Amino acid sequence: NAGVTQTPKFQVLKTGQSMTLQCAQDMNHEYMSWYRQDPGMGLRLIHYSVGAGITDQGEVPNGYNVSRSTTEDFPLRLLSAAPSQTSVYFCASSYGGTLGDNSPLHFGNGTRLTVT
Amino acid sequence: AQSVSQHNHHVILSEAASLELGCNYSYGGTVNLFWYVQYPGQHLQLLLKYFSGDPLVKGIKGFEAEFIKSKFSFNLRKPSVQWSDTAEYFCAVISGNTGKLIFGQGTTLQVKP
Numbered sequence: 001n002a003g004v005t006q007t008p009k010f011q012v013l014k015t016g017q018s019m020t021l022q023c024a025q026d027m028n029h030e031y032m033s034w035y036r037q038d039p040g041m042g043l044r045l046i047h048y049s050v051g052a053g054i055t056d057q058g059e060v061p062n063g064y065n066v067s068r069s070t071t072e073d074f075p076l077r078l079l080s081a082a083p084s085q086t087s088v089y090f091c092a093s094s095y096g097g098t099l100g101d102n103s104p105l106h107f108g109n110g111t112r113l114t115v116t
Numbered sequence: 117a118q119s120v121s122q123h124n125h126h127v128i129l130s131e132a133a134s135l136e137l138g139c140n141y142s143y144g145g146t147v148n149l150f151w152y153v154q155y156p157g158q159h160l161q162l163l164l165k166y167f168s169g170d171p172l173v174k175g176i177k178g179f180e181a182e183f184i185k186s187k188f189s190f191n192l193r194k195p196s197v198q199w200s201d202t203a204e205y206f207c208a209v210i211s212g213n214t215g216k217l218i219f220g221q222g223t224t225l226q227v228k229p
Contacts (some may be wrong), residue, residue: 045219
């Protein structure tokens with residue numbers, strides 16, 4: 001099992017550039033989510049999805065778009081990169097993701113993004 | 117809005133010392149609670165979780181946590197820490213009406229050999 005696969009591992013962007021962070025899981029998980037991790041701020045939820053065709057905003061959605069056309073994939077798009085988006089991004093998935101679901105999040109290995 | 121607060125940002129202990137990391141959440145309804153650990157250079161891994169039943173939950177590597185509903189708390193404990201417990205620890209909460217898993221700010225634990 002590959003689990004949760006994120007690409008790329010590292011990326012440097014210039015301000016204003018756009019890019020897509022890829023996330024794929026092979027566990028048939030319904031719930032997928034994107035977090036950013038910044039020192040002293042823990043993990044903050046950007047967007048999440050409870051199934052194909054369904055997405056919703058998390059705590060810090062501004063500047064990011066997502067789509068969920070298939071169960072396996074949940075790409076995160078930066079429309080116009082800003083230095084404030086320099087961070088480590090984690091994709092995570094779980095079987096259900098809702099209250100009472102007895103499955104933990106499976107995390108990808110992260111993408112370290114630097115915006116200059 | 118749902119929130120999670122970890123009061124200890126950086127904890128330094130000697131090996132064999134006891135550990136307690138605080139976690140409080142704001143949501144008043146039914147919640148599911150988690151502790152995750154992130155070892156240096158790695159992604160997050162689940163330590164333990166509470167869904168229902170016995171409020172004292174035991175996890176991997178000798179960790180346990182107690183859910184105290186009246187205090188909105190889910191503190192993590194370990195009787196005797198080891199150098200290999202050096203890591204960052206995150207408390208997380210998912211509440212019924214949001215579907216969102218929200219993390220606390222994290223606590224960095226440094227264990228001195």
